[in-house]
Amino acid sequence: TGNEPPAPETEAAPGASGESTAGGGANDEVGETVTIGFSGPAAGHGWIGAITQGAQNEADRYEDVEFRLSEGTDDVNAQIAQIQQFINDGVDAIVVLPFDGAALTAVATEAMEAGIPVVNVDREFSSPFAARTTVLGDNYGMGVSAGQYICEQLEGQSDAVVAEIAGIDSLPLTQDRSAGFAEALGDCGLEVSNRVAADFTVAGGESVTAGLLQAAPQIDAIWNHDDDQGVGVLAAIENAGRSEFFMVGGAGSANMMREIQSGDSVVQATVVYPSTQAADGVRLARLLAQQKGMSDLVQFEVPREIQLFAPVVTQDNVEQYLPTAFES
Amino acid sequence: MNGIVKVFPGVRALDGVDLHVLPGEVHCLLGQNGAGKSTLIKTLAGAHQPTEGEIRWKGEVVKLTSTAAALKMGIATIFQELDVVDGLSVAENIFLGNELATGGVLKRSEANRRAKELLARLGHSEIRPGRLVGSLSAAGKQVVQMARALSHDAQLIIMDEPSAVLDQEEVNQLFRVVNTLRDAGVAIVYISHRLEEIRQIGDRITVLKDGRTVATSLAVADTPTAKLISLMTGRDVVTNFGGDAVGPQSETPVLEVDGLALAGTFEPVTFSVRPGEVVGLAGLVGAGRSEIIETLYGARRATAGTVKVNGKALRRGSVIDAVNKGIGLAPEERKSQGLLLDQPIYRNITLSTFARFAKLGVLDERAERAAAKEQATALQLAPPDVERNIRTLSGGNQQKAMLARWLVHGCDVLLLDEPTRGVDVGARAEIYALIRELTRRGTAVVLVSSEIEEVLGLADRVMVVADGRVVHTGPATEIDEHKVLDLVMEGAHA
Amino acid sequence: MSSSSGTTTATGADQVSVDANQGEATPARKAKLGGGLGLGQMIGLVVALVALIIVGTVTAGDRFLSVPNFLVILEQAAVIGVISIGVTFVITSGGIDLSVGSVMGLATIWATTWATQNLAGEFHWIVMVLTALAVGGAAGLINGLLVAYGRVVSFIATLAMLVAARGLAEIISGRQTQVITDRGFLDFFRGDILGIPMIVWMFAVVAVIGWFLFNRTTFGRRTIAVGGNPEAARLAGINVKRHTMWVFTLAGLCVGIAATMILARTTAGSSSTGSLYELDAIAAVVIGGTLLVGGRGTIVGTVLGVLVFQILTNVFTQNNLDSSVQAVAKGAIIVAAVLLQQRFATVKRR
Amino acid sequence: MSSSSGTTTATGADQVSVDANQGEATPARKAKLGGGLGLGQMIGLVVALVALIIVGTVTAGDRFLSVPNFLVILEQAAVIGVISIGVTFVITSGGIDLSVGSVMGLATIWATTWATQNLAGEFHWIVMVLTALAVGGAAGLINGLLVAYGRVVSFIATLAMLVAARGLAEIISGRQTQVITDRGFLDFFRGDILGIPMIVWMFAVVAVIGWFLFNRTTFGRRTIAVGGNPEAARLAGINVKRHTMWVFTLAGLCVGIAATMILARTTAGSSSTGSLYELDAIAAVVIGGTLLVGGRGTIVGTVLGVLVFQILTNVFTQNNLDSSVQAVAKGAIIVAAVLLQQRFATVKRR
């Protein structure tokens, strides 16, 4: 997703794989050494793994960045403690991908009040004062994109059966994705007729899909929230020998894109959910810490919010995205 | 065995013990509770490693690293604790460790067949080899253990208080087996606190005291009982039952049992006990005596009948109510029913009373210790240190602790199930005296014992139980051992 | 964890006894304990199964009551089923194994590394299977050594293994899903015999062998003895330590087999595979009627337990129930089932 | 689960005995069991703490060895600490409580619903606290009733509660995070006294009360008796059922308190709060030296256990280790610690 609008990205963010399409511009010149702390959810899962790796690699690109990566955790209590630790240690900037935005708002605010700029990635805080800059993944938009794509494909079939394979259902982001999806489907008079929730794991995806396919003998389209579990989803589909439908993925993993590329897979498209957000976060954090601006903007200061774009990858544009996609 | 020493943290259980056993003899091991008998034979069985000393087997020195090693050498043991596996069938328990199997696959039918034979040999063909051991009574489990020991064709069989949970009939049966073994040249080490048994079966005797041998290989024939007792206890003990029965102090019964029954286990029983009176339940193991008093106590939910204490009826199936109204029970299986093995002695003694010592729910452990200490010394608990973990006490001493609990509690009606099981002569006499003392103070006692003469000696009135039916009730003076046994037999076969 | 189910109907009777151990011991219970895991219990479990199947049929019609659907249920049950059989031995022996899930994840990773798959490519896909078994067995052996000889309480030892194995899997895989390239492996394990999927056969075979091992061999009987009364087992001349070690190793091997099966199903190895399976497995085993305190176990019960879980989930999915509602329903059903079985059992006793 | 730690050094001695229960019963072990949770163990735990602190200081210097850093550690330890104290009672009584985590989640949700917060707005924020306590207590009571009177084995009963509570929380919250609007609540619980954060005080108070209750009251003594030998306790006239019920209720109340604390920390209620806390809590308790089989427990041990966990994590973060490597290290440390303590204990015995 390196070459995505808006602006900051045009500095060619590196793929999660880490190899960087070198960033030009004065901003890459070595400045005063700054310490950046990063805290994110448990990295058991490909996308988060890519996020963390991306952040690490990005930091490694700059010799003027001392990177503090704290243990990924899905326990907000632990994550709060990590931020508190960063505050105590007086790091110059903090990049947070909160397990739950609202839950980390208070401690993030403390950091800001302590004069440490906080860059909020992906899951938004509940207060505007909690972060200096927010790099926002668009979960709702992701659902919308998926829904719209399916609407186009099913043009005119008002009685089409659409199934949804969600991720961890208790996460707000899953709710946002589903909400967007339902919204978009609604616009073309469709609705989700079967919905199951997996857990972002391959095994989970396989298991719930096997059940889903049994429950719905005839399906026209499936949206799978997450390409990590997608591997399992595909395994189940293959196992059931079903192919009467097409599937749309989510997140945009390399192997899903290869499926799309191959053309003979049920996977026709996937909605990219940039795994480079944290990398961008680190980059912005460095600029903030060094009081630099974003060279490609006329306005000097780093903007308050950057909303990433959630494009749909299809056979037509897959070549463009594959190089920077993450390996789930 | 020569100069065996076994040291446990804090205790020198064995301090230079010698034991010499000849083939084809029954060698009795005597000693007070805590003398070290079990520890000695556990060392001999390879369950404990001696701290010092040597074991010679047929002349040469051997090192018994495990029970397996001992078994291989031909030493089989019946341990004092009922070490059986509830989850396995009788047959499986008997052959546990040396299963009849080919390539790990069990030969079930053969195992069952041989188990049947062994049980028959012990006169218990009624126990099905397929039955789960968990459903057997204490006695049944003991029989299974004996069968296990017999299942190895051993040259030395050690029996640690096998008769404790058995009744006369079964003991006689056991002795028949022992005799045949002896005639077959098998050596037997026999431990018991019942001296008359020693007389019946023993050839030679070794006496332990405080972990030391005070006498080795005395011939049973020319050693008077009195001598043995003084050797064991270091004093003379009168083995009358603490004097004659004091008899009831008043006519108004303190305990009234009316038509109490537990369907499937025992039929309605009706009796009453007056203050200071001792009512004894005699009968064979498995007759249901324990069930009767456990039901009376509310530990099992009666299916019919009422129990009154001082005129107040007890709630059915409520132990709490029973205890509050002044009943106490010293249960039959102390380990599983009575003790918190990993807790200090004093906490076990005050288990039913700690709340009483407490103020507003706050414990007063000093007072608890004091009270426990008092009873411990009164009962000559060995060792008398109440801070010690009760697990480390010898069997008999654990039994004393159980009694101490209800002495501290103090109650109008005391239910004693096998109170002298595994208790040495000295302690026995103390317990008898104690019961007398209690009755003198007006406590009503219900006593269950498999030793008929004990029942007859202690009780004012005797109830004979057979197959869950009371077949006879009457003054202890009007009935003797043979009569009781006859009644039991009739009852059992009726 | 998520999974749990009506199964408990099954074992109400037994639950009583187990619980009585921590709660109150009534003669009734003693008697039942005596009775052991007899027919009563099996009947209970079967009743639960039938009840669920009826509900399924009524609500989802022949979409539920169809051979393909039951094959799906069996396929889903297979993996956790094989694990649960291993866990049954461990729990019966008085231990617990929290590491099964993450060790399975590690096994799937190790069996699908670039190196392993290369080797498999050169020789034969069996290499992957052997790798999975080796990893599982080794982990189990380590657990066993720690518990038996290191005298580390099994909860802690296997907890450590859980954490370590998961981490190791992440390091080896770089947190990436490793897709299987070897067609041979997939064709074999994803194929079917007589219309029955391969992994269902594997489950069946493991179950039968497990049952035999548990009920008809010295190993099985000794497992009960070790769990029921270690001291007695020791005095009977059984090498309790060595046995404990083998029991954990056995569980590890089952995990290895399960890893092969999940690989066949997902066609990819992942470090996140199998997370929380330990709780599902333990739940199935306990619900099946094995005493959590050790000394009593039942393979048949475990298998039934696993099945009831899966059927419950399947019925929920068939009716397209919201996952939260599913959760609440599950909780309620578990309890209702056990309580019902209580009554049932009590009545039977009278 | 992730968390686990060097603590075990602490309880090696005890682990041995516990484990011996499943492994082999040697007189030595018996003796140790006899020894009880004496100084030896506490010393062990303290040694572990000191060791960790030294490592922390050496590797992270005064970034680690600073008052604010220790306050962070304590703040983080507080929540799981309060839960663990409740769980210590349950485990000592011979039960287990798997539902603590999800019940905490439910409590945070219920205490932050629009309705509750409105009420709090009108009256006083105490309403929210009471709600959390009520939810926790009620859930605990239900667990207790099921275990004691329903005779459902506690593993199953609390498993059902875990599943159901999580689902209910999701339904109530619509899976949305509920932000706290009431300043009063936040100001009070996020504030500090004498420079010590409020929730650290709460942890301290709960710990002290818990210790007193456990060691100095009839309630504690009953708990030990019920866990040690329920039958004996019953025959001694203790109302085992009622007591079991109260023990679970107590644990529930602790969960309610913990919920208030986590609310203060996160300023928001969420249905996913507290997932897997049950394993962290049980691990801390067992590592602390409480017997998993019941009958013996230690509050001090539990507190130390929790602390060692947190310090370990803190040290790791200070050295910003990769999380996977951390996991492996943790696993290794746990085992190493226990084994070390083994030796230590054995030597002491000689």
Ligand SMILES: Nc1ncnc2c1ncn2[C@@H]1O[C@H](COP(=O)(O)OP(=O)(O)OP(=O)(O)O)[C@@H](O)[C@H]1O
């Ligand atoms: N595991 C142990 N740890 C510490 N001390 C022990 C242990 N086992 C036994 N002892 C002590 O060793 C001594 C001898 O115990 P032992 O059981 O051999 O006595 P005994 O002669 O069998 O008594 P009884 O006739 O009551 O069975 C007792 O003082 C007992 O407290």
Ligand SMILES: Nc1ncnc2c1ncn2[C@@H]1O[C@H](COP(=O)(O)OP(=O)(O)OP(=O)(O)O)[C@@H](O)[C@H]1O
């Ligand atoms: N836990 C149990 N489960 C099933 N049956 C039992 C159990 N305990 C005892 N029984 C049976 O109940 C009957 C009475 O048992 P018990 O041995 O307690 O009677 P008893 O007269 O007290 O004998 P004793 O007290 O001498 O052992 C026997 O048939 C026994 O097999």
Ligand SMILES: [Mg+2]
């Ligand atoms: Mg003895």
Ligand SMILES: [Mg+2]
């Ligand atoms: Mg009896």
